[in-house]
Amino acid sequence: MLSIRGKKVVLAVTGSIAAYKAAQICSLLKKKGAHVYPVMSPNAVPFLGPLTLSALAGHKTIVHQYEQGEKIHHISLAHSADVMVIAPATANTISKIACGICDNFLTTTAISASCPVLVAPAMNRSMYAQQAVQDNIQKMKSTGKYYFIGPQIGNLACGQQGMGKMTEPLDIVKEVSLLLDKTSQLAGKKVLISAGGTREFIDSVRYISNLSSGKMGAALAQAASNRGADQVVLVTTESQTSLDPMVEQIVVQSSRQMKQALLKVFSDMDITIMAAAVSDIVPRKRFDYKLKKKNDILSKLDFEMNENILKLLAQQKKEGQLLIGFAAEHGVDTEQVLEKLHEANIDAIVANDISRKDMGMGSDYNAVSIISRKGKRTDFQRAQKTVIAAQIWDFFIENFLQKRKA
Ligand SMILES: Cc1cc2nc3c(=O)[nH]c(=O)nc-3n(C[C@H](O)[C@H](O)[C@H](O)COP(=O)(O)O)c2cc1C
Numbered sequence: 243m244l245s246i247r248g249k250k251v252v253l254a255v256t257g258s259i260a261a262y263k264a265a266q267i268c269s270l271l272k273k274k275g276a277h278v279y280p281v282m283s284p285n286a287v288p289f290l291g292p293l294t295l296s297a298l299a300g301h302k303t304i305v306h307q308y309e310q311g312e313k314i315h316h317i318s319l320a321h322s323a324d325v326m327v328i329a330p331a332t333a334n335t336i337s338k339i340a341c342g343i344c345d346n347f348l349t350t351t352a353i354s355a356s357c358p359v360l361v362a363p364a365m366n367r368s369m370y371a372q373q374a375v376q377d378n379i380q381k382m383k384s385t386g387k388y389y390f391i392g393p394q395i396g397n398l399a400c401g402q403q404g405m406g407k408m409t410e411p412l413d414i415v416k417e418v419s420l421l422l423d424k425t426s427q428l429a430g431k432k433v434l435i436s437a438g439g440t441r442e443f444i445d446s447v448r449y450i451s452n453l454s455s456g457k458m459g460a461a462l463a464q465a466a467s468n469r470g471a472d473q474v475v476l477v478t479t480e481s482q483t484s485l486d487p488m489v490e491q492i493v494v495q496s497s498r499q500m501k502q503a504l505l506k507v508f509s510d511m512d513i514t515i516m517a518a519a520v521s522d523i524v525p526r527k528r529f530d531y532k533l534k535k536k537n538d539i540l541s542k543l544d545f546e547m548n549e550n551i552l553k554l555l556a557q558q559k560k561e562g563q564l565l566i567g568f569a570a571e572h573g574v575d576t577e578q579v580l581e582k583l584h585e586a587n588i589d590a591i592v593a594n595d596i597s598r599k600d601m602g603m604g605s606d607y608n609a610v611s612i613i614s615r616k617g618k619r620t621d622f623q624r625a626q627k628t629v630i631a632a633q634i635w636d637f638f639i640e641n642f643l644q645k646r647k648a
Pocket residue numbers: 255256257258259260283284285286331332333334335336364365366369
């Protein structure tokens with residue numbers, strides 16, 4: 243567990259009978275060399291003395307939002323930590339965080355944290371089975387910031403048996419280590435991502451575009467930032483509000499603007515993913531006034547094939563750079579994708595089937611197939627785009643970055 247040594251871990255404890263186990267998590271983290279900063283919800287205090295955690299951690303346990311002095315402590319702690327662990331996490335705290343409620347020091351810190359947050363739920367089986375709790379867990383998972391471990395099936399404090407027992411401290415600490423490894427997987431790398439459907443203006447008010455929302459590209463950018471990339475640049479047609487500030491957004495409209503923005507930084511990037519849906523056709527001329535309906539518009543409409551930005555980048559690609567394209571088609575035809583791959587110097591294509599109504603362009607869901615130059619195809623089943631983004635990065639890190647290093 244080398245990755246824990248020297249890392250700043252916020253250990254957050256909520257009002258569950260399992261709170262006593264946080265003392266063991268704290269000592270295990272300390273033994274592995276972490277700097278542990280304990281935080282407790284006021285409702286956790288009857289279950290575990292803050293003094294116990296302060297003594298084990300060597301740092302004062304913070305319980306109350308307004309007990310601090312000169313610093314805005316929840317912000318400084320949330321932004322300087324490498325990882326936050328909420329163990330045990332009650333149904334109440336999970337649901338508050340999912341809804342953005344910051345009514346105590348713990349929830350305020352979790353919500354403002356820029357590091358990954360590992361959540362270990364602990365509760366009665368009927369609480370865990372509640373739709374509201376399940377929905378809130380899904381909501382948190384979909385952000386890409388919150389990771390869950392457990393709960394498990396076991397003997398519960400109320401005397402019942404079932405799903406709701408907190409994962410054992412040693413397994414939680416192992417998971418912290420894996421999470422910290424993940425957060426440094428892209429360290430030293432510069433990542434460039436394009437997203438959204440381009441708008442090709444016909445006149446001063448009309449344009450042709452497509453249904454792409456830019457959500458897939460945004461999820462890839464956020465996931466790259468979560469994995470510790472040195473720089474993440476997102477060239478997007480839709481401004482994305484939910485990304486952490488580390489992602490540099492360049493908002494463009496047309497494919498020409500997108501090309502210029504990409505070319506400006508491309509040569510300096512280690513990994514480029516073209517997730518944008520760039521228009522295949524563009525008007526030959528953009529009129530700077532609104533074309534008249536009568537006699538004007540139909541006679542003046544004239545389109546030409548657009549430049550292929552992905553191919554252009556492929557021509558400029560240098561040794562060591564990774565270039566990945568996206569292909570949106572009705573059905574995924576491996577042979578067709580391979581043709582595209584061999585036409586240009588691209589390392590892999592992420593293909594998605596746009597014939598399905600329950601995912602793809604504009605939706606929060608996707609299912610993709612990654613096809614590499616050698617013809618290997620790996621399929622990822624329908625899931626939220628944040629989940630698919632994490633799977634795509636797992637795949638590229640394992641198959642391209644780690645293999646190159648080996
Ligand atoms: C003895 C006892 C044990 C409890 N254990 C749990 C638990 O394991 N999980 C849970 O979600 N709530 C549990 N609760 C209820 C929470 O303490 C309650 O929902 C509280 O509001 C949680 O506050 P917090 O999330 O701010 O810590 C327990 C309550 C009592 C009295």
